[in-house]
Every structure is written in structure tokens, then in C-alpha cells.
Amino acid sequence: MDFSLLLVVAVAATGVIWLADRLWWRPARLARLAAVSAEAQGEVDEATRGKLLKEPWPVDYARSFFPVLLVVLVVRSFLVEPFQIPSGSMRPTLEVGDFILVNKFAYGLRLPVVHTEIVDLGEPERGDVMVFRFPEEPSVNFIKRVVGLPGDRIRYEGKQLYVNGQAVAKALLEEGPAEAPRERLLEERLGEVAHLIYNNPQDPGPQVRELVVPEGHYFTLGDNRDHSNDSRYWGFVPEENIVGRAFAVWMHWDGGLPSFTSVRRIQ
Incomplete structure (x- = not known):
């Protein structure tokens, strides 16, 4: 098993998901919240607000793991790698x-x-x-x-x-x-x-x-x-x-x- 390849794929996948959320999906969620707020004349309860802004689970995982995986990839590829x-x-x-x-x-x-x-x-x-x-x-x-x-x-x-x-x-x-x-x-x-x-x-x-x-x-x-x-x-x-x-x-x-x-x- 090529661990370097798996790590690169994991970084790329989580990075693409995180970037897509920042560029498209999160703005879309904010737009839906703004539309609902306008219809309710600015009165949106916390439960509804949380539901509209909730990240899909792939985005939640990608946002959490991408920086960790990226640091591991950089350290392992360019600085220090452990071996047995x-x-x-x-x-x-x-x-x-x-x-x-x-x-x-x-x-x-x-x-x-x-x-x-x-x-x-x-x-x-x-x-x-x-x-x-x-x-x-x-x-x-x-x-x-x-x-x-x-x-x-x-x-x-x-x-x-x-x-x-x-x-x-x-x-x-x-x-x-x-x-x-x-x-x-x-x-x-x-x-x-x-x-x-x-x-x-x-x-x-x-x-x-x-x-x-x-x-x-x-x-x-x-x-x-x-x-x-x-x-x-x-x-x-x-x-x-x-x-x-x-x-x-x-x-x-x-x-x-x-x-x-x-x-x-x-x-």
C-alpha cells in the first residue's frame, strides 16, 4: 500500500470539498437564510437558523480533517518521515x-x-x-x-x-x-x-x-x-x-x- 498516494488523495479530496463549500455551498446556505429572514421580517428562531446553516456531513469532516492531513503531508513529504x-x-x-x-x-x-x-x-x-x-x-x-x-x-x-x-x-x-x-x-x-x-x-x-x-x-x-x-x-x-x-x-x-x-x- 502506497501511503503517500493515499495521503495525497485524502488531502485533495478534503481540500476540494472544503473549497467547494467556501465558494458555492456556504453562500447558498446564507442566501436561503436571508430569504427566510426576509419572509419572516427578520424574525428567525435559532432552531431554523441552525437547520439552514448546518453543514452537510462531508463538509463537516472535510473542514476538520483537511488542515491536519495537509500538515501531515507537508511534514512527511518534505521534512521528516518515520520508518521501522x-x-x-x-x-x-x-x-x-x-x-x-x-x-x-x-x-x-x-x-x-x-x-x-x-x-x-x-x-x-x-x-x-x-x-x-x-x-x-x-x-x-x-x-x-x-x-x-x-x-x-x-x-x-x-x-x-x-x-x-x-x-x-x-x-x-x-x-x-x-x-x-x-x-x-x-x-x-x-x-x-x-x-x-x-x-x-x-x-x-x-x-x-x-x-x-x-x-x-x-x-x-x-x-x-x-x-x-x-x-x-x-x-x-x-x-x-x-x-x-x-x-x-x-x-x-x-x-x-x-x-x-x-x-x-x-x-
């Missing part, structure tokens, strides 16, 4: 059940539904955690870390990421952490961005020979390197598929009571 993390591909940065906030204007303003960029405000940077529409199934949103920008040379071999011929620095923090005993917990540094990743020493994982990121595209990886469906398998993310930059976790819910103890910024 459904898989472990971004562990340990993001856990299954984390609810995140995505900055919708970090990479430019896009129209809802059609996703056309109308204002260019910036581009993804190496190390950003980015939400995008999956190139092979645009109705599905993916979240991965940007490691390759347009023009970059990317290679991934032996669990080592190389960008433009340089090995990306990483350091072992823990062997077999309690949260993932089969993994190695490492800190990786992409430019100024330091973040945690998992590597499984028993899984050779995919190998990517050096390739060049095309213009208008990005190369992404999951932080859970051996358990992530990312650019190593299906290729590059087109610029038009970008949704926004994930910047915070505001809640965690794993089926029990919601928890707010894991509120944090996303690194």
Missing part, C-alpha cells in the same frame, strides 16, 4: 524493531508519489545512512550506508572495502560479542564518519572487483556485512530513488511494550 527497521542488515548500528527518523530535505525536496526533485539542497555523502526505494522493487524501502559516490572506484575483497584504491580503515573491537557471538565487531571509518560493523569470519561473503560508480548513482553496503542484501548483489542506487538521510532512532518496539531507552543519533 524490519531486518538485521544494518546491525549493530540499527536493530530489528528500531523506529527511525529520516530527514527528507537533506538531499533535496521531492514531490510525493512522483518523487520528482523540485529543489536541490545537497547530495549524499560517504558514510551517510540512507533510505531509498529498492531499484528492483521501488515500492519497497531499503536502508544502507553510502560507501561509494558518483565517480568513485569501489572494491570489496576479503571483507575489506577499498575506495579509490585505498583500504578503508577499520579496527577490531571485540571477537564474538554477546549480541552476535559468531561475528567480529569492528569500527570502520569512512572519511570523518566512524561506525560499527559486523564481519563473520566463517563466511567468505561476496567479492566485488573494482568498479566505477556511474554519475547519478551510489554504492551502498549494510553494516552487517555478511547478512545484507546491498549493492554487492544488485548494483547501484539511482539518485531518483533516494528517500532521505536517517539521523535518529526515536523508539524501539519488538512486539512487547515500546521502549525509549535506545533513543540516539545514527552514526
Whole structure:
């Protein structure tokens, strides 16, 4: 279900009804009240007045919901949109059940539904955690870390990421952490961005020979390197598929009571 499309339709429908009432239906009700007042020589009781001015129920609902829906549409389309993390591909940065906030204007303003960029405000940077529409199934949103920008040379071999011929620095923090005993917990540094990743020493994982990121595209990886469906398998993310930059976790819910103890910024 495309919630953006439903929201746009709801805003359009309630807005049209509200506008039609302001332009035609309400003046018609006032005209009927004026005619009745003239016949009664200005003496119209409150019950009759209320009956003549009463809004039809569609107008009443439209007037109440239109401003609320419009605010939700503007905020969700151009400012911030919430998402829930459904898989472990971004562990340990993001856990299954984390609810995140995505900055919708970090990479430019896009129209809802059609996703056309109308204002260019910036581009993804190496190390950003980015939400995008999956190139092979645009109705599905993916979240991965940007490691390759347009023009970059990317290679991934032996669990080592190389960008433009340089090995990306990483350091072992823990062997077999309690949260993932089969993994190695490492800190990786992409430019100024330091973040945690998992590597499984028993899984050779995919190998990517050096390739060049095309213009208008990005190369992404999951932080859970051996358990992530990312650019190593299906290729590059087109610029038009970008949704926004994930910047915070505001809640965690794993089926029990919601928890707010894991509120944090996303690194």
C-alpha cells in the first residue's frame, strides 16, 4: 500500500470539498437564510437558523480533517518521515524493531508519489545512512550506508572495502560479542564518519572487483556485512530513488511494550 498516494488523495479530496463549500455551498446556505429572514421580517428562531446553516456531513469532516492531513503531508513529504527497521542488515548500528527518523530535505525536496526533485539542497555523502526505494522493487524501502559516490572506484575483497584504491580503515573491537557471538565487531571509518560493523569470519561473503560508480548513482553496503542484501548483489542506487538521510532512532518496539531507552543519533 502506497501511503503517500493515499495521503495525497485524502488531502485533495478534503481540500476540494472544503473549497467547494467556501465558494458555492456556504453562500447558498446564507442566501436561503436571508430569504427566510426576509419572509419572516427578520424574525428567525435559532432552531431554523441552525437547520439552514448546518453543514452537510462531508463538509463537516472535510473542514476538520483537511488542515491536519495537509500538515501531515507537508511534514512527511518534505521534512521528516518515520520508518521501522524490519531486518538485521544494518546491525549493530540499527536493530530489528528500531523506529527511525529520516530527514527528507537533506538531499533535496521531492514531490510525493512522483518523487520528482523540485529543489536541490545537497547530495549524499560517504558514510551517510540512507533510505531509498529498492531499484528492483521501488515500492519497497531499503536502508544502507553510502560507501561509494558518483565517480568513485569501489572494491570489496576479503571483507575489506577499498575506495579509490585505498583500504578503508577499520579496527577490531571485540571477537564474538554477546549480541552476535559468531561475528567480529569492528569500527570502520569512512572519511570523518566512524561506525560499527559486523564481519563473520566463517563466511567468505561476496567479492566485488573494482568498479566505477556511474554519475547519478551510489554504492551502498549494510553494516552487517555478511547478512545484507546491498549493492554487492544488485548494483547501484539511482539518485531518483533516494528517500532521505536517517539521523535518529526515536523508539524501539519488538512486539512487547515500546521502549525509549535506545533513543540516539545514527552514526
